[in-house]
Amino acid sequence: MARKIFIGEQDFVTLRENNYFYIDKTEFIRTWWEDGDNTTAIMRPRRFGKTLNMSMVNAFFSIDYEGRGQELFGDLRIWQYENMHRLQGKFPVIFLSFAMVKGSSYGNLLHKLREIIAAAFKKHAYLLESDVLDDADKAYFAKVRFCEQSVDWEVSINKLSAWLSAYYQRKVIILLDEYDAPMQEAYAGGFWQEMTEFMRPFFNASFKSNAYMDRALMTGITRVARESIFSDLNHLAVVTVLDDMYNDAFGFSETEVFAAMDEYGLTDREGVKAWYDGFSFGNRRDVYNPWSIINFLKEKGRFDAYWANTSANRLISNLLQSGSVSLKKQFECLLQGRSIWAEIDNQVVFHDMTGNTNAIWSLFVASGYLTGEKVQAAEPGRLVYELRITNYETRCMFDSLVSRWFQSGGDSYNEFIEALLHDDVEAMEDFLNDVSLRTFSFFDVGKLPGQRQEPERFYHGFVLGMMVDLREEYVITSNRESGFGRYDIMLEPRNDSDNAIIIEFKVFRPQREKNLAEALQHALRQIEERNYAAALEAKGIPQERIRKYGFVFEGKKVVVGRGK
Numbered sequence: 001m002a003r004k005i006f007i008g009e010q011d012f013v014t015l016r017e018n019n020y021f022y023i024d025k026t027e028f029i030r031t032w033w034e035d036g037d038n039t040t041a042i043m044r045p046r047r048f049g050k051t052l053n054m055s056m057v058n059a060f061f062s063i064d065y066e067g068r069g070q071e072l073f074g075d076l077r078i079w080q081y082e083n084m085h086r087l088q089g090k091f092p093v094i095f096l097s098f099a100m101v102k103g104s105s106y107g108n109l110l111h112k113l114r115e116i117i118a119a120a121f122k123k124h125a126y127l128l129e130s131d132v133l134d135d136a137d138k139a140y141f142a143k144v145r146f147c148e149q150s151v152d153w154e155v156s157i158n159k160l161s162a163w164l165s166a167y168y169q170r171k172v173i174i175l176l177d178e179y180d181a182p183m184q185e186a187y188a189g190g191f192w193q194e195m196t197e198f199m200r201p202f203f204n205a206s207f208k209s210n211a212y213m214d215r216a217l218m219t220g221i222t223r224v225a226r227e228s229i230f231s232d233l234n235h236l237a238v239v240t241v242l243d244d245m246y247n248d249a250f251g252f253s254e255t256e257v258f259a260a261m262d263e264y265g266l267t268d269r270e271g272v273k274a275w276y277d278g279f280s281f282g283n284r285r286d287v288y289n290p291w292s293i294i295n296f297l298k299e300k301g302r303f304d305a306y307w308a309n310t311s312a313n314r315l316i317s318n319l320l321q322s323g324s325v326s327l328k329k330q331f332e333c334l335l336q337g338r339s340i341w342a343e344i345d346n347q348v349v350f351h352d353m354t355g356n357t358n359a360i361w362s363l364f365v366a367s368g369y370l371t372g373e374k375v376q377a378a379e380p381g382r383l384v385y386e387l388r389i390t391n392y393e394t395r396c397m398f399d400s401l402v403s404r405w406f407q408s409g410g411d412s413y414n415e416f417i418e419a420l421l422h423d424d425v426e427a428m429e430d431f432l433n434d435v436s437l438r439t440f441s442f443f444d445v446g447k448l449p450g451q452r453q454e455p456e457r458f459y460h461g462f463v464l465g466m467m468v469d470l471r472e473e474y475v476i477t478s479n480r481e482s483g484f485g486r487y488d489i490m491l492e493p494r495n496d497s498d499n500a501i502i503i504e505f506k507v508f509r510p511q512r513e514k515n516l517a518e519a520l521q522h523a524l525r526q527i528e529e530r531n532y533a534a535a536l537e538a539k540g541i542p543q544e545r546i547r548k549y550g551f552v553f554e555g556k557k558v559v560v561g562r563g564k
Contacts, residue, residue, distance in 0.1 A: 002263050005298040012055040013065070016072050021294065023256050025053055026078035028249035029060050032217065033087070035245075037237035039207050041179070041218040044241065044250045045279070045368030047291035047307050050219040051099065053249065054177045057217060061173050062093040091214065092164040094120055094157060097177035106191040109182055110198065114147045117156050121145050124164060132166045154201040161212040171214035174206065180220035187353075188315045208235065222366045223347050240346045241366055242383070244282030251279060252293055254286040260293065266301040275303050278391035280371050289368070292393060308397030316369065317401045319353060319360050321461070327357045328464065332478055335398065335467045339372070339388045361387060369394055399468045405461060417469055420501065423547060425560050432551070432558040463489055473498065485530035492536060500536045500546045502527055508554040516552055516559045523550030524563035 003021045006014075015022045032040065044050055059065050059072055066089030073079045073088070096116055103109040121144045127133055128141060140159065143151045161172045186195035207216055223238050239245045252260075254277065258269060272288075276296070279287035295306035320331060330340045342361040353359050364370040365387065372387035389395050419427035466489070467476045474491040482490070491501040506523040513519040527533070527548045536546055548563035 002265075005294060007295060007298055010051040010055060012052060012059045013072065015052075016059075021260075021297070023252060023260070023290075024076050025049065025249055026056060026060075026073060026076040028053060028246060029057060029078050030081055030084055031246065031249070032057070033084070035237075037215065038213075038235050039216040039218070040237045040239065041220065041223070042239045042246060042250070043220055043223050043366060044281075045289075045366070046221060047289060048250045048368070049290045050250060051097065051177050054095070054097075054175050054217070054219060058093050058095045058175055060088055061091045062095075063089055063091060063168065064093075065089050091170060092168045092172045093175060094160060094164070094172055095175045095177075096120055096157075098181045099178040101178075101182045102185050104189055106186065106189075106194040109185055109189075109191075109195065111147070113182060113198075114144075114151075114153060117153065118145055118147050121156075121160060124160065127163050127167060130167055132163050137163065154198065155205045157202075157206040158210050158212075161206075161210050165212035171212055173214055174210075174216040176206075176216070176218045178220055179218045180222050180224055183224050184222070184315055188318065222363060238346070241281050241368075242344065242346060244284070247281040247284040251281065251287040252290050254288065257288050257293055260297055264297050264300070266297070268301060271303060272296065275392045276307075278371050278394075279368055280373075289393075305393045305396040305400075308393050308400070316364070316367065317404070319363070320401065321405060323360065324357060327360060328461065329479055330357065330361075332463055332467065334370070334387075334389050335395075335402075335464065335471075336477070337389075339386045341384060341386055344383050344385045369397070402464045402468045405465065414469075417466070423562070425549075425562050428549075429558060429560040432560065433556075466491070474501075480535070482532045482535035485526070485532065487527070487530075487532040490532070490535070492539070492541075500533075500541050502532050502536075502546065502548045504532075504548075504550050506550060506552045508552055516554055516557070519552045519554075520550045520559055520561045523552055524548065524561060527563055 003019055006018070006020045009015055009020065014020070042050070060069075060078065065072065069079065069085060069088035078084055098113070098116065101109055101112045101116070103112060121141060125145075128138055133141060137159070140151065144153075144156055157174065161174070164172050182195055183192070183199065186192045207213065223240050254273075257272060257276075261267070261269065261272065272293075276288045276292045277286055279289065281287055289307045292307040296303070320327070323331070330342075333340050340361075343358045344365055345359065345362045353363070361370065365372070365385070368390060370387045371390045372385040374383055374385055389398065416428060416431040418424075419431065463476070463478050466474075470476060470491065473495065474493055476489070476491055478489050479486050480490065487502055488505045489501075489503040491503075493500055504523045504527050506519055506526075508516055508519045513522060527550070533543065533546050533548070537543070550561045550563065552559045552561075
């Protein structure tokens with residue numbers, strides 16, 4: 001009989017006590033322990049079993065579960081190693097999770113961090129009844145429990161480690177899940193520097209200068225650069241999605257997925273591969289997202305974007321919206337099912353995101369939205385990868401992001417598409433002028449003084465939007481060679497009865513044209529003089545079925561015209 005599936009349960013003990021669906025990842029416990037690193041940080045995308053694995057490690061080592069080794073682990077791989085039995089339930093463990101640390105301000109985020117630390121103190125309130133704490137220690141303990149701002153919070157975990165070590169006469173293990181969640185929130189919210197100034201001394205006191213810690217394990221999505229919050233952690237062992245270490249400990253293998261499908265009587269293996277396969281960790285391929293697979297099993301084989309729908313993806317969306325023309329062109333290639341090449345950096349430097357396309361793609365790889373293979377080493381220490389969208393589910397997520405960029409206009413974007421398809425030049429122009437006033441800043445973000453504005457970002461946002469909304473009816477390409485030049489956008493109909501469309505964008509330059517009308521004529525003349533229709537005609541589409549448009553921008557003002 002198939003085991004019951006409990007969606008969202010991330011507590012290892014609960015899963016084991018109730019015989020809920022669980023895939024054995026306990027080999028990780030032995031491997032991590034025998035590697036012997038003082039502090040290990042493992043980077044994996046969200047919903048890849050990080051929290052469950054941390055709960056598993058806690059259940060194995062924590063004194064709270066002493067004597068329950070056979071009950072919880074008896075039929076799992078870890079219990080095959082008799083030398084590991086002596087470690088089960090023998091350590092005081094401090095288990096923290098920053099996964100839910102979210103907020104719109106630095107003060108809000110800091111308060112939530114304090115609440116998490118306070119909860120860890122409350123769990124060990126029995127220390128107050130021991131002779132381990134003197135009066136000053138008890139006063140500090142009480143202030144932390146009640147989240148008083150006057151506390152030196154940066155050293156709180158160090159102090160708790162010292163007291164637990166003295167009480168149990170054994171050094172502690174520290175587990176910190178989703179360590180980078182506050183940093184991503186801080187970057188997206190605009191208070192990165194303030195959060196860095198708190199996290200740097202917190203990490204230093206909790207891990208590097210903590211004489212009462214046996215070892216520590218951290219998980220996160222991104223490896224935040226050493227010069228920001230890890231500047232003092234020179235003993236940190238970091239494992240990213242590009243590394244081979246622990247590459248089977250997070251995520252499901254194809255063998256594990258197919259075995260689970262057999263357990264629940266599901267047979268569409270090709271569909272599962274298309275939707276949920278494609279992740280890679282180091283040299284390991286065919287990695288599946290656990291969250292999607294568990295939901296797929298629970299829903300009796302119904303395909304849906306389970307993983308993609310669990311997050312607002314605010315940071316990812318913002319980076320794509322505000323990205324350069326070069327980034328948007330590369331993103332267009334990805335949406336077309338093609339690959340791009342980028343230099344990937346293991347360390348995410350958030351302040352490099354603006355204007356650094358490779359840094360953005362590095363974040364997308366770390367987050368699981370892109371996957372790929374190393375194609376060459378540009379030079380020692382530099383990694384160049386061929387990247388693609390991970391799978392169909394991830395593609396659905398990107399489609400949803402692009403569609404939401406224009407939702408502020410209600411149904412008007414759909415009306416623009418209808419106007420384009422029905423050759424209504426006036427309606428197209430009205431829409432573009434209306435929406436550019438409201439959404440121009442999404443795509444033209446000259447945030448720094450003197451930074452050159454790029455209206456091209458705005459229209460390339462429209463290219464992406466059309467790729468999402470019209471790809472069933474048209475093959476949409478941009479910036480490709482045809483005739484004697486490169487056109488901006490071409491819509492090649494999939495149905496022989498539909499018209500093809502060529503669009504040329506032009507930014508009005510007063511030094512070149514007298515007015516917008518003259519700029520528009522230049523755009524339309526360029527389509528003819530450079531014979532952009534050649535590629536369509538070569539495929540048998542007659543001239544009378546090829547519509548040609550010029551879109552001319554002057555700041556946020558747009559004019560549209562149709563050529564002959």
